[in-house]
Amino acid sequence: MYVQVECTDVQVCPNALHMGLKGWFKFTLIYLEVQSRGSITIPCHYDQKYIHYVKYWCKGFYWNFCNYAARTDKTMGTKTSISDDLIQRVFTVTMTDLTSADSDYYWCAVEINNKPDIRIQQYYLSVTGAPGLYVEQQQVTGVEGGSATVCCYYSNTGYVAWCRVGVPCVWYSGTLGGALGRINLAMDAKNRKVLTVTMSDLKMEDAGWYWCSVGDLQIPVQITVKPHSATTLSTTTNHKTQSPDNPQTSSSSTSGPVVNTSHHTDRSSGPIYHQWLDDLKILLIPLVMLLVLIAGVLVAWKMWRKHGNNKANDQPTNTAVGYVNPFIHIYTI
Structure with a gap:
């Protein structure tokens, strides 16, 4: 970035590397001010090797005598909660409904069994009416x-x-x-x-x-x-x-980014197969309609022929009809 x-304002322009060194967050006291009755979330980063250890948040100026306020292995109270993100290797402490009684020094640390705990960072939290x-x-x-x-x-x-x-x-x-x-x-x-x-x-x-x-x-x-x-x-x-x-x-x-799985879809169940079925349906519908139309025409044609044959058979034949020779002329005197 x-x-x-x-x-x-020249008063806010720095001329020294105050806070600029790597590791500043480990060895420098961090001052926080929060509005009375407000809340704050504080991150505590830790090393990869402490992922599966218990983390905690304790209150008090002296490390050896601070009191637990929150732990990742148990619930300590309703005003302070703790959450551990193992992927990002950071646990966060959220303090709510803060009052002047919450103003104090705090530590975030990792608990090590049978060895000294690891102190990550010390904070001083001040709850005030105008942070x-x-x-x-x-x-x-x-x-x-x-x-x-x-x-x-x-x-x-x-x-x-x-x-x-x-x-x-x-x-x-x-x-x-x-x-x-x-x-x-x-x-x-x-x-x-x-x-x-x-x-x-x-x-x-x-x-x-x-x-x-x-x-x-x-x-x-x-x-x-x-x-x-x-x-x-x-x-x-x-x-x-x-x-x-x-x-x-x-x-x-x-x-991470969005993974597009359409490139690895099986042909029998993927979008191409469904598209092929849709195209086949589109072709079959007019073909079936054409076959029905042809069948209807053939049935109508056969019925018409049958009707014509029956009419010809029902008509009588007259062999006694007189025959007039066109070459014979009858003259009347």
Whole structure:
């Protein structure tokens, strides 16, 4: 993803690689602010070797004394839930109906039996009436080859960046995951300062978790990429096979393209066979009608001949009729 930063305020233009190093998400405390009674989803990425381990979310400043708030192997409460995506190797924690009592330090970690647990990341969550950085939607969807726009509203000051986990953050311009992007700072209709990130030329591999960052605050955003024009692909496939009785189905996924199975269809059950049957029906119908018409004509002709023969047999023959010789002339005197 290529990102170009357009700064309209010198206070938010960075002059150092703050947060820009790979591994920043592992070793730096992340500050989050959430609206009171609001909710937030936080991603925690882990290494391939920890896929089948228990992950958890615990509350407290000190690692050794933090209290479990959510675990992947059991239900801890109703306000905090945890979900583990084994394919993307990320577990997400969702906290709802937040109050000031939820403001605290949190850890996301992996539990290792008979060995020290693996600490992935530490967060500080502040529940306030006016968060300094927030988004109205944490999940944004785009189409492959298209674009996705993220609006991050902020009131604090500091450096501005658009980041992805495991990749150096982008400030002015550069690549981030492969999609072409643009950052713009402006004011919206409600006089809120908004950091607008537009990601274009999306690819399936661009799907994942990103971060808006302004000053010391961050907010996670999930980008979902759907296959390019899945409906159009299905329609095109139908036109190619010319078989409305056997349409192809398409599935939306963020991890792969739509697979067209019509190229591997068996002849005895595929669209070509059905089309052949349809063509045969079209040819047989007029042929049968023609045969019926010919049979009707033959029956009518035979009935007409029989009727004519019967009429000739019923007519009597008269042999006593006088014969007048045309060569004999009768003269009367």
